[in-house]
Each structure stands twice: as structure tokens, then as C-alpha cells.
Amino acid sequence: MTSSPRVLSIQSHVVSGYVGNKSASFPLQVLGFEVDSINSVQFSNHTGYRHFKGQVMHAKELEELVSGLQLNNIQHYTHVLTGYIGCVTFLEKVYDTIQDLKKVNPGLIYVCDPVMGDNGKMYVPETLLPVYKEKFLSLADIITPNQYEAELLTGTKIASEEDALAAMELLHSKGAQTVVLTSTELGSDGLLICLGSSIKGGERTAIRLEIPKFPATFTGTGDLFAALLLAWMYKTNNNLQVACERTVATMQDVLARTYKSAIEAAGADNTPTAAQIELKLIQSKRNIEEPRSEISSRVLLNGKS
Numbered sequence: 001m002t003s004s005p006r007v008l009s010i011q012s013h014v015v016s017g018y019v020g021n022k023s024a025s026f027p028l029q030v031l032g033f034e035v036d037s038i039n040s041v042q043f044s045n046h047t048g049y050r051h052f053k054g055q056v057m058h059a060k061e062l063e064e065l066v067s068g069l070q071l072n073n074i075q076h077y078t079h080v081l082t083g084y085i086g087c088v089t090f091l092e093k094v095y096d097t098i099q100d101l102k103k104v105n106p107g108l109i110y111v112c113d114p115v116m117g118d119n120g121k122m123y124v125p126e127t128l129l130p131v132y133k134e135k136f137l138s139l140a141d142i143i144t145p146n147q148y149e150a151e152l153l154t155g156t157k158i159a160s161e162e163d164a165l166a167a168m169e170l171l172h173s174k175g176a177q178t179v180v181l182t183s184t185e186l187g188s189d190g191l192l193i194c195l196g197s198s199i200k201g202g203e204r205t206a207i208r209l210e211i212p213k214f215p216a217t218f219t220g221t222g223d224l225f226a227a228l229l230l231a232w233m234y235k236t237n238n239n240l241q242v243a244c245e246r247t248v249a250t251m252q253d254v255l256a257r258t259y260k261s262a263i264e265a266a267g268a269d270n271t272p273t274a275a276q277i278e279l280k281l282i283q284s285k286r287n288i289e290e291p292r293s294e295i296s297s298r299v300l301l302n303g304k305s
Contacts, residue, residue, distance in 0.1 A: 011083030013039035024227035112140035137174035206301035249291035
């Protein structure tokens with residue numbers, strides 16, 4: 001066992017900007033984690049720009065990288081984090097890889113961000129969904145879908161908090177000890193609702209957090225959320241309430257700084273460009289270490305599961 005927690009992060013990479021591994025690695029490092037990265041895609045920038053170039057990685061390339069780790073006996077991790085994966089064969093190889101890593105360290109925590117879509121639309125091939133449903137739900141310790149992804153994974157419609165609690169219970173029944181719906185449209189126009197549920201020792205805790213919306217569209221926020229939740233669950237000994245509060249508070253700090261910077265760069269009457277509204281992660285180092293926003297959660301359930 002290494003002295004510092006060690007994460008293998010498998011998700012997208014961009015040369016410029018902050019999504020995927022670029023969004024997750026720095027916050028984890030700031031919070032004391034060693035981070036090894038494998039890229040599922042390598043693009044010049046995220047796909048919200050007018051142009052992007054790059055490559056999609058395939059299963060054989062993942063297999064070669066993991067083989068190198070194994071040959072050097074450097075495949076001992078405390079955590080695995082996965083995000084955007086756009087190729088079904090790559091996803092299946094990720095499943096095999098995590099199984100092997102859990103044999104090396106049976107205490108390994110796997111955090112799965114099942115990046116498949118948002119706002120009612122899938123932006124990965126539909127062939128990935130059954131792999132997540134049939135294999136990854138039983139493998140993941142923590143899963144962080146958004147509302148639409150939770151609907152895809154459970155085959156249910158989420159139109160109320162009761163629906164969300166039932167969907168999270170269904171995801172628990174598949175194997176995940178902790179489920180966090182990172183964003184739902186169950187609040188008002190100015191609020192997103194984050195819902196979390198965790199089962200420990202036969203006791204289920206469920207919480208609700210209100211998140212003020214910014215009048216802008218950001219990219220890389222889900223990747224940042226999953227990384228922060230991984231870190232704070234570890235640092236709080238799996239205290240769901242405190243971990244979610246600190247995660248959301250950090251998100252709000254980062255987004256507030258990003259939004260302010262983007263408006264200043266674009267001018268008050270203009271919509272910021274994709275480049276202007278890239279997450280201001282480096283500038284938010286102190287907020288990552290100690291978030292300043294006041295975010296409190298409300299307990300919805302606390303008792304026998």
C-alpha cells in the first residue's frame with residue numbers, strides 16, 4: 001500500500017482546456033492524491049468548439065498500457081475513476097482492467113461516472129448502455145450519473161424526488177454503495193437539485209442539496225464533480241453529507257470564478273466563447289483545498305435500507 005492514495009483515471013483528454021482527465025487530475029493532486037491517467041480520447045480541445053481534432057483510443061491501446069503497468073508491478077491503486085468513453089470495446093476492456101486491479105487490491109474503490117448524455121439525448125453510441133447496466137453497476141462502489149443517465153441506467157422516468165429516491169435504490173440493488181445524482185431539473189428555474197444516497201452497514205442515508213444556477217453553459221463540470229466526490233468521500237471516511245457539501249461548495253467556487261472571468265473577457269453584452277468559459281481550475285487552487293461557498297444539505301432518509 002502506498003503512503004498516499006493513488007488514483008487511476010480513465011477518461012478523455014484535451015490538449016487545451018479542462019474536461020476529462022484535465023478537469024479531474026489537478027483537483028485530485030491538490031487534495032493529496034497521486035493520479036495516473038489513461039486517455040479514452042485525445043482531442044485538441046473539447047467538442048463544444050467550432051473545430052476539434054484528435055484520436056479515439058481503442059481496446060488494444062488500453063491493453064498495452066495496462067500490460068506495461070503490470071510488467072513493472074506498478075498497478076496498485078486505491079481508487080479507479082472513469083468518465084467519458086466513446087468506444088464499446090474500450091469500455092469492455094476497462095471493465096476487465098478494473099476487475100484485475102481489484103484482485104491486486106481488494107479494497108480498491110471504483111468511482112464510475114457513466115458519461116452517456118444529458119438533456120434527453122445520448123452523445124455516445126447506444127451500445128455502451130447495456131455494458132454499463134449489465135457489468136458496471138455491479139462493479140462500481142460509487143456512481144455519479146446525471147438525471148438523464150440515471151433514467152437510462154434504471155429504465156425509469158425521474159419526475160420527482162420520490163422517483164429519484166426509487167431510482168437510486170434500484171442502483172443500490174445492482175451493487176453501488178453510493179449513488180449521487182450530480183444534477184437534476186427537479187428544482188426551480190434558478191436551482192439545480194443534487195441528490196445522494198449511500199448504504200453502509202444496512203443503514204441508508206439520502207440527502208438533498210440545492211445548487212444555484214449560473215446563466216451559462218460550462219463544460220467539464222461532471223468530470224470535476226466526480227473527482228471531488230472521490231476525494232472528499234475518502235477524506236471524510238465515506239461521510240456522504242459532508243463529502244457532497246464540500247464537493248458542491250467547491251464546484252460553486254470554481255464556477256463563480258469562471259463565470260466572472262468569462263464575462264469580463266467577453267464583455268457584458270456578449271456571450272462568452274468556448275475558450276473564454278473554460279474552467280478556471282488553476283486559479284481556484286485555494287478553493288479546491290478549502291471551499292468557501294456555503295452549501296448545506298438536507299437529510300431525506302436516515303435509517304434501515
